[in-house]
Amino acid sequence: MNIHEYQAKALLKTYGVPISKGVPIMRPEDAEAAANELGGPVWVVKSQIHAGGRGKGKFKEADAGEQGGVRLARSVDEVKTFASQMLGKTLVTKQTGPAGKQVNRLYIEEGSAIDKEFYLSALVDRETGHVAFVVSTEGGMDIEEVAHSTPEKIVTLTVDPVTGVMPHHGRSVAKALKLTGDLAKQAASLVDQLYAAFVGMDMSMLEINPLIVTKDGNLRVLDAKVSFDSNALYRHPDLADLRDLTEEDEKEIEASKYDLAYIALDGTIGCMVNGAGLAMATLDIIKLYGEEPANFLDVGGGASEEKVTAAFKIITADPQVKGILVNIFGGIMKCDVIANGVIAAVKAVGLSVPLVVRLEGTNVEEGKKIIAESGLNVLPADDLDDAAQKIVAAVKGN
Numbered sequence: 518m519n520i521h522e523y524q525a526k527a528l529l530k531t532y533g534v535p536i537s538k539g540v541p542i543m544r545p546e547d548a549e550a551a552a553n554e555l556g557g558p559v560w561v562v563k564s565q566i567h568a569g570g571r572g573k574g575k576f577k578e579a580d581a582g583e584q585g586g587v588r589l590a591r592s593v594d595e596v597k598t599f600a601s602q603m604l605g606k607t608l609v610t611k612q613t614g615p616a617g618k619q620v621n622r623l624y625i626e627e628g629s630a631i632d633k634e635f636y637l638s639a640l641v642d643r644e645t646g647h648v649a650f651v652v653s654t655e656g657g658m659d660i661e662e663v664a665h666s667t668p669e670k671i672v673t674l675t676v677d678p679v680t681g682v683m684p685h686h687g688r689s690v691a692k693a694l695k696l697t698g699d700l701a702k703q704a705a706s707l708v709d710q711l712y713a714a715f716v717g718m719d720m721s722m723l724e725i726n727p728l729i730v731t732k733d734g735n736l737r738v739l740d741a742k743v744s745f746d747s748n749a750l751y752r753h754p755d756l757a758d759l760r761d762l763t764e765e766d767e768k769e770i771e772a773s774k775y776d777l778a779y780i781a782l783d784g785t786i787g788c789m790v791n792g793a794g795l796a797m798a799t800l801d802i803i804k805l806y807g808e809e810p811a812n813f814l815d816v817g818g819g820a821s822e823e824k825v826t827a828a829f830k831i832i833t834a835d836p837q838v839k840g841i842l843v844n845i846f847g848g849i850m851k852c853d854v855i856a857n858g859v860i861a862a863v864k865a866v867g868l869s870v871p872l873v874v875r876l877e878g879t880n881v882e883e884g885k886k887i888i889a890e891s892g893l894n895v896l897p898a899d900d901l902d903d904a905a906q907k908i909v910a911a912v913k914g915n
């Protein structure tokens with residue numbers, strides 16, 4: 518689960534992390550009071566969307582003004598102007614895709630006098646199973662680009678969960694950022710605070726780009742992007758309240774109601790598969806035969822008829838879908854049960870695109886027989902290879 522920058526900053530503040538003062542608003546008429554509360558003389562008006570690259574982004578609408586999604590304002594009037602220009606408009610950044618995202622919230626923040634910009638992130642390193650800190654002197658830039666062209670400017674260190682953050686971690690971060698004296702001390706305590714926040718709230722990613730040194734010699738977190746491990750959210754009911762459904766794909770929200778592991782993709786072939794590994798293999802093979810999947814979907818090992826129907830509804834409601842591939846391995850599940858589920862789902866929601874069903878495993882013959890005798894326009898397939906070729910051919914023939 519992702520949250521907005523202003524929410525992330527409010528949470529980090531409770532761990533002592535140095536952030537700027539700011540006020541979130543959702544209506545242009547609240548801009549003046551927010552600006553007055555902060556006092557100025559410089560404010561930054563920041564679009565709140567679940568995507569980075571806002572500063573260099575562009576609004577689709579001409580009346581949103583020339584500048585990007587993060588704007589420096591030098592008067593209360595300018596804050597007001599920016600707020601009315603930006604709210605409700607669609608911001609396109611490197612991370613939103615061409616469709617962009619509607620800006621429904623702004624964060625009015627006090628302007629910082631920046632001396633230096635750094636990059637700092639924390640994430641779970643799968644190789645070591647530890648929380649890793651990634652730091653670089655190249656802040657405020659695209660970190661993927663830094664990693665590509667100057668990898669030596671990125672320093673990674675991991676924290677053993679048994680000992681937690683040790684003094685040497687703070688020293689390593691300070692050294693990587695070339696900080697000495699009081700700033701090195703600030704870096705060490707920041708690492709402590711961020712680690713506590715990361716572990717305490719079960720984050721899966723925390724990205725601060727930029728972390729800055731202010732002109733008066735203090736470290737400050739100027740941008741914050743936080744994702745939580747969805748599997749741990751049950752431990753943090755207060756965090757679940759921060760979810761902003763307007764930022765999420767409608768199909769994914771619907772799928773989450775049925776506990777379906779569904780991720781919307783850009784292609785044309787809807788997929789219904791049981792098991793995450795098999796689902797990944799299904800996406801791969803569709804691409805191998807020259808088409809793109811419309812989604813990832815793992816209906817799970819014990820998918821009920823209700824779940825299968827819900828999954829079908831979500832897939833068929835997607836206007837991009839030009840064909841559907843059902844790929845089920847009956848292990849704990851039996852193929853005849855799945856076949857009945859698929860047929861019930863097709864009858865319930867209708868079917869206007871080609872459907873290929875590949876069944877394998879327990880009771881496979883009964884399952885195939887049920888599909889063949891259903892009278893529905895379902896193309897049976899013998900194996901995954903055959904299934905992928907059939908659905909790709911069907912979609913291309915359309």
Ligand code: ADP
Pocket residue numbers: 537561563568569570571572573587626627628629630631634657726727739740741
């Ligand atoms: P994004 O990464 O989505 O573009 P940021 O929050 O990093 O958004 O803002 C982009 C840039 O705007 C920052 O790199 C920084 O230079 C500047 N900036 C952001 N917030 C402030 C602030 N409060 N004061 C001064 N400059 C800021």
Ligand code: MG
Pocket residue numbers: 569570657726727740
């Ligand atoms: Mg940033």
